[in-house]
Amino acid sequence: MTRGALKDEDRVLWSLVAKTATPLKGKVAVAVPEPVPSAPEPPVAATRPVPGTAAPTPKAKAPRVSHNLDEPTLEKLSRGRLPIEGRVDLHGLTQQEAYSLLFSFLYRAHAGGARYVLVITGKGSSSGGDGVLRRSVPAWLSTPAFRHLVSSHDHASRQHGGSGALYVRLRRTRP
Template structure:
């Protein structure tokens, strides 16, 4: 490492003459009267922490899943009842047996969509009113990032397909199935009569 050399006597004298001849760029500010001086700032106090105290050796709480949208079952339950109310109540209680059913779980979206269209239109042609569509509940995927990922792609996509053409004109009501028919992993679809 290199040692810094000090200033010689000649260099110090030269510097003191330069510093004495220098003029300030801005004039000194005049003192403000006490009435105009701003009040002293209050010290900023940090808000209390919402985090729970953690002791060394204590196990951390499991990370909750984060699905920002309302569950699909809650959304379907909030829709108005279009079909006969007594039949709707019996359907929700699992007292009506579906006329036909299809199991889509394990299929990709590209495989499931045409199968669903073919099944629902065929069921209406055969005069069926209540069909059961099994989607499965879905497996939780890897949560690698801050953006939430939904579980059960088919479970969320099937109700949307049932509202869109060509199935929208055929389907009267969609609800989550009763536990004995698959619960949250299946849907009851009530079809319009073929005219």
């Protein structure tokens, strides 16, 4: 990686931090441009829906998704017998930022051969309601855009974030 080149998730995180910073006395604030994804799009990117819109119907028959992990796998993950090969934290992001970050993270993890990853959504607002990302992320993982990446997902165990996190099993890469 060259100096100054940021990954998509780093760029999103940096823009969030830069928006909260105040300039020093006598200095002018620098405008922070909105992050523009620069990662190569996967072949199915044309069918990727925007959060809040209806997903287009796939023309080819997509693989069937089992949303829940099987009990033995869930137990091994919760006890640390299966490694979690990556994690992404979506706290404080908007739905659009979280969707883009999640998709790019899962795409890279899948391409890198990772099998199990942890997605941290947070538990939501303190006013007693479910968080937006806590409700949205499982729905996104079931859409056609994620179907070629995700095999199954389930709520994480308490030590990995409980209901504020998800274990995600990625599909095996085909040679």
